[in-house]
Amino acid sequence: MSLPSPDRQAEEKLGKILGRVGSVRTRLNSLALQHAIFYTLAIAIACGAAIFAGAYLVSPLIFLIGGCALIVIAFIGIASAVSAGWRMRTSATHAAAIADDRAELKGRLSTIVALAGIETRGPLWSYLVEDTLGHHDEFAASKIERRRVSRGIYPLAGALVLAALAFPISKIKRAPQIIPGNGQDDLTVDLDDLHLRPADPGDESGMQVTADPATMRRLQDKLARETAGGGDVNGNSLNQLMNRARDMAGNLQNKLTGQQAASKQRLNLRLADAGRDQDQNEIHRAPDAQKNRHGETAGQFKQDQPKSNHEFDLPPEDDSRQPNSQPSPRGPGEASIESNAGKDNPNQDDSAADRSIQQSGENSSNGGEAHGIGADPDSLFGAPATSKLGSEGFEIAIEARPVDHGAKGAGHAYVPPKVRTPLSVNQEPDEPVARAAVPADDRSTIKRVFER
């Protein structure tokens, strides 16, 4: 029996085979395209949802860092997905090889596709075409690749679910539990006792400090002086940079969440030495401090938990809830600011009293007025100034910065538990130590030492 020579009919059969291979290739390329698109969308949606939820849930700084990280991850992921899709694309030869493998055709299709363009075909060419066409059911596109939709649909679905969950997740965020105005407290302090420094980046707890414009200006000036006198230029620059980043992130959060600056617990600040240092402040007001003055009209500062060595003693909680029932054992000049982020304390109804400033004039019955006054270099010699408040070796540290309007900043102040320990029988209330006369020659030396 002689082998059939290639003729028109054989060419038609060859066309059928190549057409099937083409359909296989089309399906595989479609899947590759879907792979790239689905994964790209999945990554974009998932990252977008995460950023959206993060706008509600995390602080501006974390939001900024996390958002940047997510964006980088998204870019890398999308590039990988597109690259993978590009690599998954098939040529006719590759599609034939895949069909050969999956249909176990042992290279028939690959051979036909590779040799179809050659004019001089051997006598077995017709046999090969016939033989291959006899397996045409085995290399139909639906059998070679059953999927019409890429598996990338699953990550996309997951991303959509994540995006759907992002909305209720954003609603889960606790609403501000402090009603504006309800937790507003008054604080009267001496400007010299205040230790002002920019709040740590990312520390979103705190309260808003409000004061009259003059007071805010003085606070600004003091903050500027202390910041400028810190000597750590790099640290200041870093703080400024961080503040800017945080502000930017906060603004972005507000845009995403559609919120304005959340209500914070407010603290009305009054300066006990108002007007005394006005002239001094004007003198010390540095030009750069004036530049830094901003938010004056807003009149808002954030007061954070003191982190310096000058921590504030806190009155017992019972005492705080009944501030007048039992005098605090502290000295009259002892001041306490409980200001920091009471996230975990939802009982804020009486928080005004808890966070109130224990001032000397109010709790002076237990003596100790002069206790620690000696630590104040200004009061080393001579009688303690009656107008000095909270100067018994304590500094009122207010870490201030322009108020953060981010959505996260709405947390109410944390009121740490107050523990009051009664004096034992062996203990005596603090009594002012009688002062000894200090020679005039030594006063300046002693004062320098204490100032140091």
Add this chain to the structure above:
Amino acid sequence: MSEVQAETPTVADFARTFRRIQAEIHKMIIGHEQAVEELLSALFAGGHVLIEGVPGTGKTTLVKTLGLALNLSFNRIQFTVDLMPADITGTRVILSGEDGRREFTFQPGPAFCHILLGDEINRATPKTQSALLEAMAELQVTVSGTTYRLKPPYFVMATLNPIEMEGTYPLPEAQLDRFLFKVRLNYPDEAELTRIISSTTGPEDAGIEPIFHADEAAVRVESLKRLVREVMAAPAMEIYAARLVRATQPQNSRFVTDEARGVHDEMVNRYVMFGSSPRGAQALILGAKVRALLDGRANIAREDIEHVAVAALAHRIMLNYAALSDGIDAAHIVERVIKSVRAAKV
């Protein structure tokens, strides 16, 4: 004969003829199915076979049976150390003519046949061994400046005894390379041995029925060999064969200069002194074509190449002493190479 020449076998004819020859051989040869298939594959691929096996495993019987089954002329040369090249190729002798004149006349040696069995070829000196080179490669012998053509088909089967190495001359690499396949005959298992005993100790010998008539056998075999050559090999298959061969070549081989896109198994680098020559790739493709025809295909597949890889490449790989000390043989190297090339997907 003219009718035979006009008939062109089909793929089905080839497979049917091949199976019939196999069946006839297995009337005499018990077991060794793979060896018989490789032997016939080499025959139809147009190559020669080196048969290695311990004594008594049926090497000579196998070759003789093949000659009987194909009904082709068959000669056997027992190689010894004093065998001379002229004993193989033939020589010119002085003969007296009818007119009384004496003249030199070429007396063909045993090489002039269709199927030649060189038994224990490693017992002859290299000079004698190389006398077969021209016959195997070019189907011709040259004696005293005169070239004599050998009639196709020409099929040389040489046997090697691997355990009696004293007084032997290992085949040079150039001669080894001229054998398409190296077929290994192992000891038969218990069932096969039982059948061998019962079939060879009885009063009757197994009758081998020739597949072809004597006058058409050579033509039929040649037509089948041509059909093998017509089997199509996609470029991807040729590339695959080339990569297999290149993968047998160690990185430190002085013959390998282009390392780009190469696949090198660590075992190859450690144990192989010299890899396969390009003849190995040719052997892979030709053997794969026979396999494809047996499978009813007109194209070769990767499986076909891998199926004949050990037989086609193992004897072309020179191992070093580390391989000998570690008990690594060339067949193991080839199998590792196949896995490496598969895994690399280059």
